[in-house]
Amino acid sequence: MTSPLRIGVWAPVHGPRAAWQDPAEPFDASWPHNRDTVLEAEALGYDATLVAQHTVNPHLADKDQIEAWTASAALAALTSRIEILAAIKPYLYHPVVLAKMALQIENISGGRFGFNLVNAWNRAEFEKAGIPFGAHDARYAYGREWISLVEPLLRGESVTHKGAHFDVTDYRLTPKSPVRARPRIYLGGESEPARALAADHADVYFINGQPLADVKAIIADLARRPRAGTPLAFGLAAFVIARETEREAEEEYRRLLALAAKDAPAKQEQAARTDPNVVMIRSFAKSPRVGTNGGTAAGLVGSYDQVAERIHAFHAAGIELFMLQFQPLRAELRRFAAEVFPRLGRPASAAAGRTIAAAS
Template sequence: MSGGDPSAGRAAPEVAWFAALCDDDVEQLGVPAPHLLSSYEHCRDIVLAAADAGFDNVLLPSGYDLGIDGTVFAGALAPEVRDRMRMLLAVRCGESWPPQLARQLATLDRVLGGGLTINVISSDLPGAPIDSELRYRRTAEVMAILRRLLDGEPVSHHGETYDLEVAPPRIRTVSGRCPELYFGGHSEAARRVAAEHADVFLTWPDTEAAVAALVADMDRRAAEHGRSLRYGFRSHVIVRGTEAEARSAAAHLVDALDDVTGAAIRSRSLDSGSAGVRRQAELREGADDDGFAEEALWTGIGRARSGAGAAIVGDPDQVVAKLLRYRALGVDTFILSGYPHLAECELVGRYVLPALRAS
């Protein structure tokens, strides 16, 4: 039987917040905010605020020249959120030898009491860019090796990037299985890797029609491997008591931003030329004069941010309704953020989380 709501009968969605480990926190885009630069103390406060607000998970992003190291940070914070909230640790393929990374991740999962999830990033290494196709083939190898080792299985792998015969580390995750692997990307190579190796496929903000098309495409690709995927939606949020207040907050966020500064900020990211970033630019170019690509989807943030470049903007009912429409398209995980991250975390926790979970 077809035509029903894909969200019917599914478990409640996972709702995660974003810890700004990569110097990604401001009061106004384009305006330096030294007091909001990534530090252990500031990012700790964001994570603990998310745990107190009732978020299920928190994304710990990864960068090289920006911010602080996510793995070290996760180890430091894990005892404080254990049994309260999971951690979604971003790891960049190629930066660590996979067997050593597997032991590190298993140990971290133990410290978290089984609460680790993994965001796999297919990124050029600092100072050593490689061809995109080769980079994704390397990513596929890393994901396959990690899954076997974290499932407690020996690995005999003779690939293009890694050639190894190794037993699994003695230390195991709490479940004895590999934590869920979250992975995203819009390019053909990224979709191939996700279909074969990911558990949760991540996408950045887009129109409802584009998300529906993406889910259909990835469902087809995964089925070719005898697999199924869950879907995650990584977006900023600006929620206020009224729509007028939310739109005013959005306008204030970019009031001091000029195009030259915005372009300079976007170019700092290692993924600034990716297919996903190009899609976010297309979204901005097709928006109306106020920056809205469609109802409640505002693209102004992308003027000064590489990566997730749009926000869901509105009053609580509008924001929840928009998230539920994505939910009906197949999204199981929402990874949300807002500027500044502490203040917006509290607002989303108050206005959005209870209604989203009650729906």
């Protein structure tokens, strides 16, 4: 049985997603911009937001970067319906501390919180702070031990553990979630260790944007792995360019691609800070694209009807949650809600319709 289709949006925690020199999207990673974007997304009918975690801006070192977990706590208090997902890199937080933070945001939100476990790729973020940054598979081994402690702590269980990285004795956290067993656990990463970890511990596996055939192959691989409990669900990151006609969408794609080319020097510096063994980075080099985490590789560039049809196809293949990127963010957030939501069988937001009409 196919799960209901859910639509989310990436919070602008470190500025624009496609091009950093876009006159239509001035750089803004401020708290007010993040707050207002998520509040508007909720009002428009979006189901979730993903707050990426970095301590410093991973693209432009001199630019702002929102802190994911304090921002998520604030968003939990300000919103009433939207699911809030905060990314987490295990090396940055002891599992006991992180589990307590997650339970606190779960309680603030009334059961609308989840976290996205990711394997860090930006070496400089760790090394400059003197935080150990292990080899790729060693980071996943650390993450596996880390989540094996976090998960039972989230359930309110008493945990005693002595392993390679952690020594915890009779530790129990309260209060638990007010409405469910624990917050939802998402996991991203394309390598074999990431897939194995998702099969064992995640509720939802996030796939970076890529063509439908590749997504189907990943889903098939994960679906056949042994797993305890409920079946694994799937999410997809994607950058959307939707217009009245395919030609208009392609023109906007070319505009963003040309602007993104101006960021080449900064991207070269970023590449030097990146772990070359990260599968995600190698995948991104296969073809031109705009956006992060696969971006336009998922093919959601076209007319409103085409984009809706492609989302339906991904949903039929097993994608439950679409975590979308747009640029310029706020205008395209409204456009998608007004034009594509109805084509997905979702009601168009009256607020989005009024905004589009006023701008035309």
